[in-house]
Amino acid sequence: EAQVTQNPRYLITVTGKKLTVTCSQNMNHEYMSWYRQDPGLGLRQIYYSMNVEVTDKGDVPEGYKVSRKEKRNFPLILESPSPNQTSLYFCASSHKWTSGTFTGELFFGEGSRLTVL
Amino acid sequence: AQTVTQSQPEMSVQEAETVTLSCTYDTSESNYYLFWYKQPPSRQMILVIRQEAYKQQNATENRFSVNFQKAAKSFSLKISDSQLGDTAMYFCAFMKPSNAGNMLTFGGGTRLMVKP
Numbered sequence: 001e002a003q004v005t006q007n008p009r010y011l012i013t014v015t016g017k018k019l020t021v022t023c024s025q026n027m028n029h030e031y032m033s034w035y036r037q038d039p040g041l042g043l044r045q046i047y048y049s050m051n052v053e054v055t056d057k058g059d060v061p062e063g064y065k066v067s068r069k070e071k072r073n074f075p076l077i078l079e080s081p082s083p084n085q086t087s088l089y090f091c092a093s094s095h096k097w098t099s100g101t102f103t104g105e106l107f108f109g110e111g112s113r114l115t116v117l
Numbered sequence: 118a119q120t121v122t123q124s125q126p127e128m129s130v131q132e133a134e135t136v137t138l139s140c141t142y143d144t145s146e147s148n149y150y151l152f153w154y155k156q157p158p159s160r161q162m163i164l165v166i167r168q169e170a171y172k173q174q175n176a177t178e179n180r181f182s183v184n185f186q187k188a189a190k191s192f193s194l195k196i197s198d199s200q201l202g203d204t205a206m207y208f209c210a211f212m213k214p215s216n217a218g219n220m221l222t223f224g225g226g227t228r229l230m231v232k233p
Contacts, residue, residue: 031218042121042208042223043162050218058217090162092221097214104150104169104212106221108162 002027006091006109013081014117021076021112023091029107030096032074036060037088037111046089049074050096081116088113119144119211123224130199131232137184138194138227140209146170149213151185151192152221156206165207168192196229204231 004025013019025032033048035058045058049068063085065077074093078085091109095102120143130136142151153165168176168185175183180197196203209224 033218033220035221040126040225042210042225043221044223045217045220048218048220056217058220088160092162094219097219102214104152104167104214104219105164106219111160111162113160 002107004091004093004107004109006089006112008112009110010113012115012117015082016080019078019081019114021078021089021091021114023074023076023109024072025074025091025093025107026072027093027107028071029093030071030099032068032091032093033058033106034064034066034074034076035090035092037090043090046076078114081114083116086114086116119146119213119222121209121211121222121224123209123227125227126225127228127230129230129232130196132199132201134199135195135197136199136229138196138207138209138229140192140194140224142190142192142209142211142222144190144211144213146213149211151183152210152212153181153183153192153194154208154210154223155203156208156226157202157204162208166194199231201231201233203229205229 034046035043047066049055089112092106149170151168155163184193210221
């Protein structure tokens with residue numbers, strides 16, 4: 001089954017305690033990205049990757065890090081979480097737009113609810 | 118930069134009736150995609166319908182259809198024969214392919230309640 005898998009789905013942590021949210025896709029997608037969802041703001045892109053070892057900032061990158069060492073994995077790292085990073089996080093993947101299989105659709109994981117106390 | 122605006126934070130409709138959700142966007146691009154995503158209480162993001170800007174014909178998927186007005190930069194979603202399972206948050210989104218890894222720019226969402 002084609003899917004994007006995120007873990008953990010729920011996490012409560014404290015300010016300053018480093019955490020990692022993992023993301024893995026099994027569709028051989030070139031592009032991967034992270035979004036955060038906040039009430040009234042929709043989803044906003046945090047970071048994206050267009051290839052292994054190629055990452056770049058999205059619209060709201062402050063306080064986050066990412067890495068792309070393998071094509072299928074794209075973890076999101078919060079080195080020193082703060083309460084303003086309490087949010088719902090989504091990982092997404094897609095083919096690159098020049099591929100013959102590109103349909104415009106992004107495939108989303110099921111979301112990770114993070115609370116920072 | 119692109120912006121997407123959904124002016125209706127909440128809406129309700131009676132089961133079996135028709136409802137239209139509004140979306141406007143701002144862009145200087147000529148080639149792009151527009152989407153409607155549904156987010157039920159499970160939080161999963163589900164693609165409802167997509168529209169390619171160069172296609173003049175409005176997209177349709179079963180009970181879901183759009184009214185795409187490119188010149189007016191408007192992209193509304195019509196849900197016909199509303200069902201209880203349509204209760205969800207709906208997001209309108211814009212994509213310029215290749216830009217920032219196929220980044221989606223989302224509106225703030227419309228919470229739809231279907232009443233029995």
